[in-house]
Amino acid sequence: MRTTTGTVPTVVSRVHQVSGEDWVSHRELRLDMLAADPDAFWADPAEARRRDEQQWRAEIAGPRIHLQARSASEVLGGIALLPAGYTPEHPIPADRAHIVSLWIRPAARGTGVSRVLLAALARLSLELGRPDLRLDVDDTNVPAQRLYERLGFTATGNREPREGRGTSWVEYALRAEQLLAD
Template sequence: MSTTSRTVAQTDRSLRVHRVGIEDWESHRDLRLDMLAADPNAFWADPDEVRARTAQQWRAEIAGPRLHLQARRGQAVLGGIALLPAGYTPEHPIPPDRAHIVSLWVRPEARGSGIARRLFAALTRLSLDLGRPDLRLDVDESNLAAQRLYERLGFTATGERDPRQGRSTAWVEYAIRAEHLLAD
């Protein structure tokens, strides 16, 4: 991150990171639909299934187990990220000190302004509060821009790869200790 971008990110007091509550289901839905429309291959979700969800299903998603955060300037939602402090399913448990980072997305017009860094900082504090300092995320091997962002933040590839069903690419796992992410 350039010095100018870092300064903007640190001094932009109008930008706040908000923990998404059930009452925020509409802004959460709108952000998820926008991210899947803009970058459908970057996420695990099936865009058709997501578009078909009811208000009750959106509220249930927010209720857990994922903890969702949004970057907002006023009422405008500029990006989001989520922390999954358990495995994706009961059949996929994770160690008790680990959490998965999922669903990072920043609106194209807001990219490069430090929003991802602010989202990661808030998510990192949340993971430490939960006693889960071992942070992991998966990124499609073809998503070079995301990989560069994660590497700039200090993430390293673990060597774990998971082929994507129906695609010729794989998910690549990245990891970082939460305290290293906050050190920058």
């Protein structure tokens, strides 16, 4: 996988599962994604900027499992798998997992980093026995919708209005095995 950051081509050397020791790189990626694309995510950018080290480590500890695509020590992008509902009040079926927080640094977009991250996430979901992958995309985020559709995701018809925004989250689904079939 080749990407370009600035003018120097780089290679995705690995997909890394984020641990507490990675809290600084995780924080930097999350703050960059929220600054660049605040409407694409559920998170509040101002709240994220106020967090301290312990709060970042707690986010990494769970329930989400965070992955980063790296070129040597450079973080090109990230994604997370939520193998349970967003809250205990919102359980999901035992075979389902949610994909959240996919974001690729602008210089690495269009180079296949998303596909690498999604494939790693699909393998992880299969290891956890949760092959039914779901994600939500804002109905105005056409580039993300096109990416997911190119990878085989289909809209389920489920929509959830976004409070105070006049847009909706559109749910997409795909079996993990299908994502790995390419």
